[in-house]
Amino acid sequence: MGTVELAPGIHWVGVKDPSRRLFDGLIPLPHGTSYNAYLVKGADKTALIDTTNPGFEEELVDKISQHTEPTSIDYVIMNHAEPDHASACGRILSLAEEAILVTSAKGKEAAMMYFGVPEERIMVVDEGSSIDLGGKTLKFVDAPWLHWPETMFTFVPEDRVLFPCDFFGSHIAYGEFYADEFGDGHTLELAKLYFAEIMMPFRKPAMKAIEKVKALDPKLIAPSHGVMYREPKLIVDAYTDWAGEKMKRKVLMVYVSMWGRTEHMVKVLREALISKGIEVQVFDLTVTGIGEVAKQLVDSPILVIGAPTVLGGVHPVAAYATLLTKTLRAPTKYAAILSSHGWSGGAVKQLSGLLEGTKIEVLDIIDSKGPAGDEEIQRILNLADGIQTKLDELP
DSSP: OOOEEEETTEEEOOEEETTOOEETTTEEOTTOEEEOOEEEEOSSOEEEEOOOOTTOHHHHHHHHHTTSOGGGOOEEEOSOOSHHHHTTHHHHHHHSTTOEEEEOHHHHHHHHHHHOOOGGGEEEOOTTOEEEOSSOEEEEEEOTTSSSTTOEEEEETTTTEEEOTTTTOOOOOSSOOBGGGTOHHHHHHHHHHHIIIIIGGGHHHHHHHHHHHHHHOOSEEOOSSSOBBSSHHHHHHHHHHHHTTOOOSEEEEEEOOSSSHHHHHHHHHHHHHHHTTOEEEEEETTTSOHHHHHHHHTTOSEEEEEEEEETTEEOHHHHHHHHHHHHTTOOOOEEEEEEEESSOOOHHHHHHHHHTTSOOEEEEEEEEESSOOHHHHHHHHHHHHHHHHHHHHOO
16 A cells, blocks of 8 residues: 655555454454554655554555655654554664654653663654744644643644644544545544543543644644544544533443343333433443443443342443443443342442442442342333433533
8 A cells, every 4th residue: 555645745654454453452443443654754854753553664664765765764753652653663763863753751751661762862842842844844732641641743834734643543444544535424433432442531631632723723634543634623523522521312221131131121221211202322241342332431421231140249241341431431420220130139239339439420229139020110210210300401
């Protein structure tokens, strides 16, 4: 696959990785991913913005060679020190012996620790810094905790191209390069999945960064995973909603059931909610990818967890989904637990423990010994009324 010209003197020189199926040992990649790197050539100097994942160093070098001698690179911009973007820094610096690695103050620490870059070959920059390449300028935006403490963005004001590394990313390895080649709906669904798994825990710093991006008014947003945005408003508006916790009138229900008893309780609640005109997303955790659950958490104010007791504790699959909600710091406002047990309980205690330390208010816990009887069914119907009230109170 060749390179792509984004603007005069600016080229995508990254790598597509369609076969990758897991990220961080956690995140499913049904469409693979890409490691986007960008070459910016001015009249006097050349910069490489971000590099690539381990194992793809030579493909990156080959792409760069289509536009310049790799030995002639003057600056390697490290927006983010995670290995999928920065591991090839050493390879490029070994070829371009006069090149300088440009990064934030915390990025300098990471470059020395993770990649062995000598201190004398590192330039620390901040929002007051700029680099003149000759007709093209590199400016920098502090963006800590998106999603590591050292992250920053790079901006070329002459062409209004923003390189935000992981921010605004998506995991896609298709042949297309731009969001508008897919259609807005499909693009945003993939971007939302990415946001849920990477950026959702960092909503406050995300909102600060969004305001900085709006002030820059970029013409093109070129992240380091997935598609680029020739219409930046599409992804900026979406991130404003997601990071700003704009909730839908929606209930997310996740469950696992061994003999159908917990599933029956879930179905009763689902039908009661639907009859009230409430959107309900229901997922059987035994057949649902955890990424889909994470994506729904972005704008679901209410989470219902259904899980039976297994050997004195909660079913492990349900425990995983509950822990994920806590780990990703989902903006969920309210939760409810539907459970069933035979000779002894235990699921409820463990699920309640997993939710401790969050700001989630538990509306009700309904634990049925054996099949749900009239009393439990009535409590479920009352829960539906309570959920409707909470949704009506949301801004």
